[in-house]
Amino acid sequence: MYMAAPDFDLALTLNSGQTFHWESLGKGFTGVIDWRAVYVEQQGEALKFRGAPGKIVARYFSLDHPLAEICASLPNDPAMQMACEYCRGLRIMRQPRWECLATFITSSMKQVAHIRQISQTLRRRFGAARSLGETTVYLYPTARCIADLSERELRECALGYRARNLLATAQLISRGGIDLEQLAKLPDDELRAQLCALPGVGAKVANCVMLFAYERLRAFPIDVWVERVLREKYFPRRRKFRPGELQKFSAKYFGEHGGYAQQYLFHHARKTAPRRLSARKS
DNA sequence: CTCCAGGGATGAT
Protein backbone atom coordinates (compact mmCIF):
# COMPACT_ATOMS: atom_id res chain seq x y z
CA MET A 1 0.00 0.00 0.00
CA TYR A 2 1.07 3.56 -0.59
CA MET A 3 0.21 6.92 0.86
CA ALA A 4 1.23 10.46 0.10
CA ALA A 5 3.98 11.70 2.38
CA PRO A 6 5.21 15.11 1.30
CA ASP A 7 7.75 16.96 3.44
CA PHE A 8 8.83 13.70 5.00
CA ASP A 9 12.23 12.07 5.20
CA LEU A 10 11.77 8.60 6.67
CA ALA A 11 15.44 7.69 7.11
CA LEU A 12 16.28 11.05 8.65
CA THR A 13 13.38 10.74 11.07
CA LEU A 14 14.22 7.19 12.13
CA ASN A 15 17.89 8.03 12.61
CA SER A 16 17.43 11.19 14.61
CA GLY A 17 17.58 9.65 18.06
CA GLN A 18 13.86 9.60 18.85
CA THR A 19 13.30 5.91 18.49
CA PHE A 20 15.73 3.04 18.74
CA HIS A 21 14.33 -0.14 17.30
CA TRP A 22 13.78 0.35 13.55
CA GLU A 23 16.03 -1.81 11.40
CA SER A 24 17.04 -1.43 7.80
CA LEU A 25 15.63 -4.06 5.48
CA GLY A 26 16.24 -3.78 1.78
CA LYS A 27 15.24 -0.30 0.70
CA GLY A 28 13.10 0.30 3.78
CA PHE A 29 12.77 -0.39 7.49
CA THR A 30 11.02 -2.84 9.76
CA GLY A 31 9.71 -1.98 13.18
CA VAL A 32 6.70 -1.97 15.43
CA ILE A 33 3.76 0.40 15.55
CA ASP A 34 1.44 -0.31 18.46
CA TRP A 35 1.18 -4.09 18.40
CA ARG A 36 1.89 -4.62 14.74
CA ALA A 37 4.97 -5.51 12.75
CA VAL A 38 5.38 -2.90 10.06
CA TYR A 39 7.50 -2.40 6.97
CA VAL A 40 7.90 1.11 5.57
CA GLU A 41 9.80 2.39 2.59
CA GLN A 42 10.09 5.85 1.14
CA GLN A 43 9.55 6.30 -2.58
CA GLY A 44 9.95 9.95 -3.29
CA GLU A 45 6.89 11.79 -2.03
CA ALA A 46 5.14 8.53 -1.24
CA LEU A 47 5.40 6.12 1.63
CA LYS A 48 5.06 2.43 0.92
CA PHE A 49 3.80 0.52 3.95
CA ARG A 50 2.73 -2.93 5.03
CA GLY A 51 1.47 -4.38 8.31
CA ALA A 52 -0.79 -1.63 9.65
CA PRO A 53 -3.57 0.62 8.37
CA GLY A 54 -2.39 3.79 6.70
CA LYS A 55 -4.13 5.89 9.29
CA ILE A 56 -2.06 4.34 12.05
CA VAL A 57 1.19 4.68 10.14
CA ALA A 58 0.46 8.30 9.24
CA ARG A 59 -0.30 9.12 12.84
CA TYR A 60 2.85 7.41 14.13
CA PHE A 61 5.05 9.43 11.80
CA SER A 62 3.05 12.64 12.42
CA LEU A 63 2.42 13.19 8.73
CA ASP A 64 -0.23 15.68 9.80
CA HIS A 65 2.28 18.08 11.37
CA PRO A 66 2.42 21.22 9.19
CA LEU A 67 6.19 21.29 8.78
CA ALA A 68 6.29 24.44 6.70
CA GLU A 69 4.33 26.35 9.32
CA ILE A 70 6.38 24.88 12.12
CA CYS A 71 9.66 25.87 10.49
CA ALA A 72 8.34 29.33 9.80
CA SER A 73 7.49 29.71 13.49
CA LEU A 74 11.04 28.96 14.62
CA PRO A 75 13.49 31.78 15.30
CA ASN A 76 15.20 33.31 12.34
CA ASP A 77 18.79 33.14 13.56
CA PRO A 78 21.58 31.54 11.48
CA ALA A 79 22.09 28.46 13.66
CA MET A 80 18.41 27.62 13.65
CA GLN A 81 18.02 28.21 9.94
CA MET A 82 21.03 26.02 9.15
CA ALA A 83 19.59 23.22 11.27
CA CYS A 84 16.15 23.57 9.65
CA GLU A 85 17.67 23.33 6.23
CA TYR A 86 19.71 20.29 7.19
CA CYS A 87 16.74 18.50 8.77
CA ARG A 88 14.14 19.04 6.08
CA GLY A 89 11.51 16.31 6.40
CA LEU A 90 12.43 15.28 9.95
CA ARG A 91 9.27 14.84 11.96
CA ILE A 92 8.66 14.39 15.68
CA MET A 93 6.96 11.00 15.87
CA ARG A 94 4.11 9.95 18.17
CA GLN A 95 5.42 7.09 20.26
CA PRO A 96 3.61 4.81 22.70
CA ARG A 97 3.88 6.20 26.22
CA TRP A 98 5.35 3.29 28.14
CA GLU A 99 7.75 2.29 25.40
CA CYS A 100 9.05 5.83 25.12
CA LEU A 101 9.37 6.33 28.87
CA ALA A 102 11.12 3.01 29.38
CA THR A 103 13.48 3.52 26.47
CA PHE A 104 14.55 6.92 27.69
CA ILE A 105 15.08 5.65 31.23
CA THR A 106 17.52 3.16 29.74
CA SER A 107 19.09 5.88 27.61
CA SER A 108 20.68 7.85 30.40
CA MET A 109 24.44 8.21 29.98
CA LYS A 110 24.33 6.20 26.79
CA GLN A 111 24.99 6.85 23.16
CA VAL A 112 22.47 6.11 20.45
CA ALA A 113 24.19 2.91 19.31
CA HIS A 114 24.13 1.52 22.79
CA ILE A 115 20.54 2.50 23.48
CA ARG A 116 19.54 0.61 20.36
CA GLN A 117 21.31 -2.44 21.65
CA ILE A 118 19.64 -2.33 25.04
CA SER A 119 16.23 -1.84 23.45
CA GLN A 120 16.79 -4.71 21.07
CA THR A 121 17.94 -7.08 23.80
CA LEU A 122 14.93 -6.30 25.99
CA ARG A 123 12.58 -6.84 23.07
CA ARG A 124 14.09 -10.11 21.91
CA ARG A 125 14.31 -11.54 25.36
CA PHE A 126 11.04 -10.43 26.90
CA GLY A 127 8.82 -8.97 24.17
CA ALA A 128 6.16 -10.74 22.12
CA ALA A 129 7.21 -11.83 18.65
CA ARG A 130 5.42 -10.70 15.50
CA SER A 131 6.34 -11.96 12.10
CA LEU A 132 6.39 -9.95 8.95
CA GLY A 133 7.07 -12.21 6.02
CA GLU A 134 10.51 -13.66 6.55
CA THR A 135 11.52 -11.41 9.41
CA THR A 136 10.49 -11.33 13.02
CA VAL A 137 10.14 -8.21 15.11
CA TYR A 138 9.54 -7.97 18.84
CA LEU A 139 7.20 -5.71 20.76
CA TYR A 140 8.60 -3.68 23.63
CA PRO A 141 7.93 -5.61 26.85
CA THR A 142 4.99 -4.21 28.82
CA ALA A 143 5.40 -2.50 32.18
CA ARG A 144 3.66 -5.50 33.69
CA CYS A 145 6.19 -7.85 32.16
CA ILE A 146 9.22 -5.84 33.29
CA ALA A 147 7.79 -5.38 36.77
CA ASP A 148 7.85 -9.16 37.19
CA LEU A 149 11.52 -9.49 36.24
CA SER A 150 14.41 -9.32 38.65
CA GLU A 151 17.00 -6.58 38.66
CA ARG A 152 19.54 -9.22 37.76
CA GLU A 153 17.65 -10.26 34.64
CA LEU A 154 17.55 -6.65 33.53
CA ARG A 155 21.22 -6.16 34.27
CA GLU A 156 21.93 -9.09 32.00
CA CYS A 157 20.57 -6.94 29.19
CA ALA A 158 23.44 -4.49 29.74
CA LEU A 159 21.34 -1.93 31.59
CA GLY A 160 23.83 -1.44 34.39
CA TYR A 161 22.53 0.78 37.18
CA ARG A 162 19.55 1.71 34.96
CA ALA A 163 18.06 -1.72 35.72
CA ARG A 164 17.04 -0.57 39.17
CA ASN A 165 15.27 2.52 37.84
CA LEU A 166 13.48 0.72 35.05
CA LEU A 167 12.29 -1.96 37.41
CA ALA A 168 11.07 0.52 40.03
CA THR A 169 9.22 2.58 37.44
CA ALA A 170 7.67 -0.49 35.82
CA GLN A 171 6.44 -1.61 39.23
CA LEU A 172 4.93 1.79 40.03
CA ILE A 173 3.06 1.74 36.75
CA SER A 174 1.91 -1.85 36.70
CA ARG A 175 0.66 -1.62 40.28
CA GLY A 176 -1.50 1.31 39.29
CA GLY A 177 0.34 4.00 41.24
CA ILE A 178 0.76 5.96 38.03
CA ASP A 179 -1.44 5.86 34.95
CA LEU A 180 0.51 7.09 31.96
CA GLU A 181 -2.66 7.61 29.92
CA GLN A 182 -4.25 9.78 32.61
CA LEU A 183 -1.17 12.00 32.69
CA ALA A 184 -2.00 13.11 29.16
CA LYS A 185 -4.70 15.34 30.61
CA LEU A 186 -2.27 17.40 32.66
CA PRO A 187 -0.79 20.73 31.59
CA ASP A 188 2.91 20.74 30.72
CA ASP A 189 4.31 21.70 34.11
CA GLU A 190 2.27 19.16 36.05
CA LEU A 191 3.02 16.43 33.54
CA ARG A 192 6.73 17.17 33.83
CA ALA A 193 6.55 17.07 37.61
CA GLN A 194 4.76 13.70 37.56
CA LEU A 195 7.27 12.21 35.18
CA CYS A 196 10.22 13.53 37.18
CA ALA A 197 8.84 11.77 40.24
CA LEU A 198 9.54 8.41 38.58
CA PRO A 199 12.85 6.71 39.36
CA GLY A 200 15.44 7.36 36.68
CA VAL A 201 13.56 10.31 35.22
CA GLY A 202 15.09 13.77 35.47
CA ALA A 203 14.47 16.92 33.51
CA LYS A 204 16.05 15.70 30.29
CA VAL A 205 14.29 12.35 30.13
CA ALA A 206 10.99 13.93 31.17
CA ASN A 207 11.22 16.41 28.34
CA CYS A 208 12.00 13.66 25.84
CA VAL A 209 8.96 11.71 26.95
CA MET A 210 6.75 14.80 26.81
CA LEU A 211 7.93 15.56 23.32
CA PHE A 212 7.93 12.07 21.86
CA ALA A 213 4.98 10.46 23.65
CA TYR A 214 2.68 13.28 24.82
CA GLU A 215 2.69 15.59 21.81
CA ARG A 216 4.07 18.47 23.88
CA LEU A 217 5.86 20.26 21.10
CA ARG A 218 7.17 22.93 23.46
CA ALA A 219 9.23 20.44 25.46
CA PHE A 220 12.92 21.16 24.99
CA PRO A 221 15.23 18.38 26.22
CA ILE A 222 18.75 19.67 26.86
CA ASP A 223 21.44 17.02 26.56
CA VAL A 224 25.16 17.65 26.12
CA TRP A 225 24.81 18.18 22.38
CA VAL A 226 22.09 20.75 22.66
CA GLU A 227 23.81 22.45 25.56
CA ARG A 228 26.95 22.74 23.46
CA VAL A 229 24.98 24.30 20.59
CA LEU A 230 23.20 26.74 22.90
CA ARG A 231 26.43 27.86 24.52
CA GLU A 232 28.40 28.14 21.31
CA LYS A 233 25.80 29.70 19.05
CA TYR A 234 23.66 31.73 21.41
CA PHE A 235 26.03 32.72 24.21
CA PRO A 236 29.53 32.61 22.71
CA ARG A 237 31.06 34.83 25.40
CA ARG A 238 29.25 33.53 28.47
CA ARG A 239 30.95 30.90 30.60
CA LYS A 240 28.76 30.59 33.67
CA PHE A 241 25.11 29.72 33.70
CA ARG A 242 22.88 29.19 36.66
CA PRO A 243 21.13 25.82 36.64
CA GLY A 244 17.94 26.03 34.67
CA GLU A 245 19.03 29.23 32.97
CA LEU A 246 19.49 27.68 29.53
CA GLN A 247 16.23 25.80 29.98
CA LYS A 248 14.45 29.04 30.70
CA PHE A 249 16.00 30.85 27.79
CA SER A 250 15.10 28.02 25.42
CA ALA A 251 11.48 27.86 26.47
CA LYS A 252 11.03 31.53 25.79
CA TYR A 253 13.24 31.88 22.74
CA PHE A 254 12.16 28.81 20.76
CA GLY A 255 8.50 29.04 21.67
CA GLU A 256 5.58 26.78 20.87
CA HIS A 257 7.55 24.42 18.64
CA GLY A 258 10.66 24.34 20.79
CA GLY A 259 10.74 20.56 20.55
CA TYR A 260 11.21 20.75 16.82
CA ALA A 261 13.91 23.38 17.27
CA GLN A 262 15.69 21.15 19.74
CA GLN A 263 15.47 18.08 17.53
CA TYR A 264 16.84 19.97 14.54
CA LEU A 265 19.67 21.58 16.50
CA PHE A 266 20.48 18.23 18.08
CA HIS A 267 20.56 16.26 14.88
CA HIS A 268 22.46 18.89 12.95
CA ALA A 269 25.09 19.13 15.67
CA ARG A 270 25.46 15.39 15.95
CA LYS A 271 25.84 14.80 12.25
CA THR A 272 28.07 17.71 11.35
CA ALA A 273 30.46 18.00 14.28
CA PRO A 274 30.88 14.56 15.70
CA ARG A 275 34.58 13.78 15.60
CA ARG A 276 36.22 15.48 18.49
CA LEU A 277 39.91 15.05 17.98
CA SER A 278 41.53 13.14 20.73
CA ALA A 279 43.10 15.68 23.01
CA ARG A 280 46.34 13.80 23.00
CA LYS A 281 49.31 14.81 20.95
CA SER A 282 52.88 13.73 20.74
C1' DC B 1 25.97 25.60 45.30
C1' DT B 2 29.69 21.74 43.72
C1' DC B 3 31.42 17.12 43.23
C1' DC B 4 31.21 12.52 41.65
C1' DA B 5 29.79 7.38 41.08
C1' DG B 6 28.35 4.68 37.48
C1' DG B 7 28.89 0.87 33.17
C1' DG B 8 29.64 -0.95 28.76
C1' DA B 9 30.26 -0.03 23.93
C1' DT B 10 33.12 2.46 20.88
C1' DG B 11 36.98 4.42 18.59
C1' DA B 12 41.88 5.56 18.91
C1' DT B 13 46.45 3.93 19.69
Next chain:
DNA sequence: ATCATCCATGGA
Protein backbone atom coordinates in the same frame (compact mmCIF):
# COMPACT_ATOMS: atom_id res chain seq x y z
C1' DA C 1 45.07 -5.65 23.76
C1' DT C 2 44.58 -1.50 26.48
C1' DC C 3 42.88 3.14 27.21
C1' DA C 4 40.19 7.23 27.10
C1' DT C 5 35.68 8.88 25.96
C1' DC C 6 30.87 9.28 26.08
C1' DC C 7 26.92 10.97 29.31
C1' DA C 8 21.67 11.69 32.86
C1' DT C 9 20.42 11.03 37.35
C1' DG C 10 20.71 11.12 42.13
C1' DG C 11 22.90 11.45 46.25
C1' DA C 12 26.75 13.41 49.19
